[in-house]
Amino acid sequence: MAVSHLECKECKATYPLEALYVCERCFGPLEAAYRHGEEKGDVGELRRRIQGGPQNIWRYADFLPLQGGPPGPSGRLASRVGLPAGCTPLVRADRLAERLGLREVWVKNDAANPTHSFKDRVVSVAATRARELGYEVLACASTGNLANSVAAHGAALGLDSCVLIPADLEEQKVLATGIYGTRLVAVEGTYDDVNRLCTELCAEREWAFVNVNLRPYYAEGSKTLAFEIAEQLGWELPDRCVVPVASGSLFIKVAKGFDEWRELGLLEGELPRMNGAQAEGCAPVADAFAAGHDVCRPVKPDTIAKSLAIGNPADGPYALDLARRTGGSVDAVDDQEIREGIALLAQTTGIFTETAGGVTTAVLRKLAERGDIGRDERVVLVITGEGLKTLDAVRGTFETCSIAPTVAAFDAALGAGVGA
Amino acid sequence: MAVRVKIPTQLRAAAGGEAETDVDGANVREVLEALFARHDELRARIYDDDGSLRRFVNVYVAGEDIRFLDGLATPVNDGSELTILPAVAGG
Numbered sequence: 001m002a003v004s005h006l007e008c009k010e011c012k013a014t015y016p017l018e019a020l021y022v023c024e025r026c027f028g029p030l031e032a033a034y035r036h037g038e039e040k041g042d043v044g045e046l047r048r049r050i051q052g053g054p055q056n057i058w059r060y061a062d063f064l065p066l067q068g069g070p071p072g073p074s075g076r077l078a079s080r081v082g083l084p085a086g087c088t089p090l091v092r093a094d095r096l097a098e099r100l101g102l103r104e105v106w107v108k109n110d111a112a113n114p115t116h117s118f119k120d121r122v123v124s125v126a127a128t129r130a131r132e133l134g135y136e137v138l139a140c141a142s143t144g145n146l147a148n149s150v151a152a153h154g155a156a157l158g159l160d161s162c163v164l165i166p167a168d169l170e171e172q173k174v175l176a177t178g179i180y181g182t183r184l185v186a187v188e189g190t191y192d193d194v195n196r197l198c199t200e201l202c203a204e205r206e207w208a209f210v211n212v213n214l215r216p217y218y219a220e221g222s223k224t225l226a227f228e229i230a231e232q233l234g235w236e237l238p239d240r241c242v243v244p245v246a247s248g249s250l251f252i253k254v255a256k257g258f259d260e261w262r263e264l265g266l267l268e269g270e271l272p273r274m275n276g277a278q279a280e281g282c283a284p285v286a287d288a289f290a291a292g293h294d295v296c297r298p299v300k301p302d303t304i305a306k307s308l309a310i311g312n313p314a315d316g317p318y319a320l321d322l323a324r325r326t327g328g329s330v331d332a333v334d335d336q337e338i339r340e341g342i343a344l345l346a347q348t349t350g351i352f353t354e355t356a357g358g359v360t361t362a363v364l365r366k367l368a369e370r371g372d373i374g375r376d377e378r379v380v381l382v383i384t385g386e387g388l389k390t391l392d393a394v395r396g397t398f399e400t401c402s403i404a405p406t407v408a409a410f411d412a413a414l415g416a417g418v419g420a
Numbered sequence: 421m422a423v424r425v426k427i428p429t430q431l432r433a434a435a436g437g438e439a440e441t442d443v444d445g446a447n448v449r450e451v452l453e454a455l456f457a458r459h460d461e462l463r464a465r466i467y468d469d470d471g472s473l474r475r476f477v478n479v480y481v482a483g484e485d486i487r488f489l490d491g492l493a494t495p496v497n498d499g500s501e502l503t504i505l506p507a508v509a510g511g
Contacts, residue, residue, distance in 0.1 A: 196480065209509075310511060314507060314509060
C-alpha cells in the first residue's frame with residue numbers, strides 16, 4: 001500500500017502529492033489517496049510486517065502519505081530519528097467502568113507522547129513530508145498542543161519554526177513551546193483569527209504550515225491512533241470510541257484508520273460507534289448535531305477547554321456525517337462537568353488529563369448516564385493531552401491540610417479519614 | 421463604493437492572475453457580483469448551484485467572518501477589504 005495522489009473529498013478531482021490542500025474547482029478539502037498493492041489479502045504477512053516495525057508510528061508507514069518510507073536511512077533503528085510519536089498505552093480502566101456502570105472501558109493515553117499530546121502523531125507525519133518536499137521552515141496555527149509539537153519537531157529535525165497562537169493561551173502551553181527556540185507569535189484574537197491569518201500567510205511564504213498547506217499529510221497522522229487501538233486490542237475493533245472534537249479532523253481520521261484496515265482485511269466487523277465530545281462554550285458541531293443540520297454555524301469560543309476552542313471547524317460536516325452514520329453522537333459538556341471529568345479520570349485511572357480530556361471523560365459519563373451505552377460494549381476513551389498543561393482548571397478543586405510536624409497535629413487533621 | 425477584494429491563490433488562475441482587485445458594491449453580494457462580472461469563471465468556484473456560498477468558502481469583511489454579520493447582505497463601506505479564503509485549514 002502506497003500513497004498515490006491527493007483527491008478532493010467533495011468532487012474527487014485529483015492532484016499531485018505536493019503542498020496543496022484545497023480543490024481549485026470546488027474549494028473542498030484534499031485528502032491523501034492510496035493504491036492497494038498485492039499485499040491485500042495476505043493478512044498474516046501484513047500483521048507480521050507491522051509487528052516487526054519500530055515502537056512508534058513509523059510501524060504504520062505503509063499507511064501514511066510519505067514517499068520515502070519511514071524517515072531515516074533504513075530499518076528499525078533509523079526510524080527512531082527525529083521525535084517519534086505513538087505507541088502510547090491503552091489502559092484497561094475497570095474502576096472508571098464500574099463507576100459509570102459499564103462493562104469494559106479502555107483509556108488510550110495519548111498524553112504519553114513526546115510533547116504530551118496526540119499532536120505529535122500529526123506533526124511527525126507533516127514534518128517528515130515537509131522535509132521530503134524540501135521545506136526549511138515549519139509553521140502552524142495552534143490552540144497550544146500543536147505549538148508545543150511543531151516547536152519540538154523543528155528542534156529535533158533542525159528545521160526553523162514559527163508558531164502562531166491566540167494571545168489568551170494557558171501559560172504552561174506558552175512556556176512549553178518557547179523553550180524549544182521557536183519563533184512564537186501571540187495573536188490578539190481567537191484561534192479562528194489565527195487560522196485565517198495563517199491561511200493568508202501561507203499564500204505569501206514558502207513555509208510548511210503543518211495544518212494549512214500540509215494538512216492532507218498532517219491529518220493522516222491521526223489514523224495511527226486507530227491502528228494502535230486495534231493492534232493493542234489484539235487486532236479487534238472496539239464497539240465505541242469517544243473522541244474530542246475541535247476541527248473534527250482527529251474524529252474522522254480515527255474512523256478512517258479503522259476503515260482502511262477493515263478494507264485490507266486486517267480487522268473484521270462494523271465500524272465502532274463514534275461519539276464526538278465538545279465543550280458547551282464552543283460546540284458548533286454538537287449544536288449542529290442536535291439541530292439535525294449538515295453544516296456547522298461558527299461560534300465565538302468561551303470555554304476552559306482552550307485546546308478544543310475552534311469556533312469554525314473545518315471538518316464539521318464530515319464529523320456530523322460520521323457520528324450519524326455510525327449511530328454515535330456529538331455531545332457537549334459545561335465547564336463544571338469538564339472539571340469533574342478531569343477528576344473522575346484521575347481518581348479512577350491515575351491519569352491526569354488536560355481540559356480536553358475532561359471534556360471527553362465527561363461526555364463518556366453523560367452517554368453512560370443517558371443509557372446510550374450497551375451493557376456488553378467495549379468502549380475506548382481517547383485522551384489526547386496532559387493535565388500539567390492546564391493546571392488552572394484544577395486549582396481550588398481540593399484542599400491541602402497544613403499542619404505542624406507532629407503526630408498529634410496529623411491525627412487531628414486527618415482523623416481516621418484515610419484508608420477507612 | 422470601492423471595495424478591495426483579496427483573492428486566494430487557488431482562485432487566481434480564474435481571476436486573470438490577480439491577487440487583489442477593486443470593485444464596487446454596497447454589500448457582499450453586490451461586491452461578489454461585480455467580481456464575477458469581471459471574472460465570470462469565479463462564480464461557479466465560489467457559489468453553489470443555488471447561488472449561495474459553497475460550504476468550504478469563507479468570506480471576511482475587515483477580518484470578520486460574514487456568518488457573524490449579515491451573510492451575503494453584510495454592508496461594506498468605501499475602502500473596506502473583503503477577503504475570500506478556503507475554509508479547510510486548521511485543527
